[in-house]
Amino acid sequence: xxxxxxxxxxxxRAADDRKAIDPRIMDMRSTLGITDYFVIVSGGTExxxxxxxxxxxxxxxxxxxxxxxxxxxRNARWILLDYVDFVIHIFHEDERSFYDLERLWRDxxxxxxxxxxERGGAALKPTGGVTDADNP
Numbered sequence: 001x002x003x004x005x006x007x008x009x010x011x012x013r014a015a016d017d018r019k020a021i022d023p024r025i026m027d028m029r030s031t032l033g034i035t036d037y038f039v040i041v042s043g044g045t046e047x048x049x050x051x052x053x054x055x056x057x058x059x060x061x062x063x064x065x066x067x068x069x070x071x072x073x074r075n076a077r078w079i080l081l082d083y084v085d086f087v088i089h090i091f092h093e094d095e096r097s098f099y100d101l102e103r104l105w106r107d108x109x110x111x112x113x114x115x116x117x118e119r120g121g122a123a124l125k126p127t128g129g130v131t132d133a134d135n136p
Contacts, residue, residue: 002063004085008037009113011088014059015041018052021093024102025111037086037111042096046076052090053079 002010012023020041029036039056043049050073057067060083069082078095081088089101 004036004083005111007060007063007065007083008039008086009111010059010063011039011056011086012041012113014055015039015052015088015090018043018048018055020048020052020090021096025113026102026105027109027111028105031105031108035082035085035087038101038105039086039088040091040096040101041089042091042093044093046092049076049079049090049092053081056081056088056090 008025012025015023020043023039023041026038026040027036028038041052043052053073053076060066065083067081067083067088069080071080071082072078077092078099079088079090081090091099
């Protein structure tokens with residue numbers, strides 16, 4: 001069984017595979033107390049938001065993990081998938097900008113995660129906030 005961090009990273013990768021905008025993982029363990037990680041992604045249209053949701057759920061189902069709660073699916077402007085140990089926030093770009101969870105929780109660490117791209121290994125790195133590399 002994968003750890004909550006590994007599952008959060010896999011969820012971010014699944015979203016990125018669907019061209020999600022700026023996927024980020026926030027380490028909430030020392031701040032929030034009710035979940036370990038937030039995965040925050042956005043899409044440019046409601047259709048893309050729904051496709052990202054489908055990709056994330058499908059990928060995590062391959063690991064035998066299903067959300068215990070879903071919210072926001074009707075309007076596809078902010079979909080929340082609650083996996084208890086991590087929560088996926090899939091925003092429409094406008095809602096992500098408005099609610100700005102990264103600013104609200106700006107003092108938490110961002111988990112660095114990487115993916116191989118077609119050109120041979122460019123890394124995706126979060127911007128803003130504190131990264132794991134900043135806190136050894």
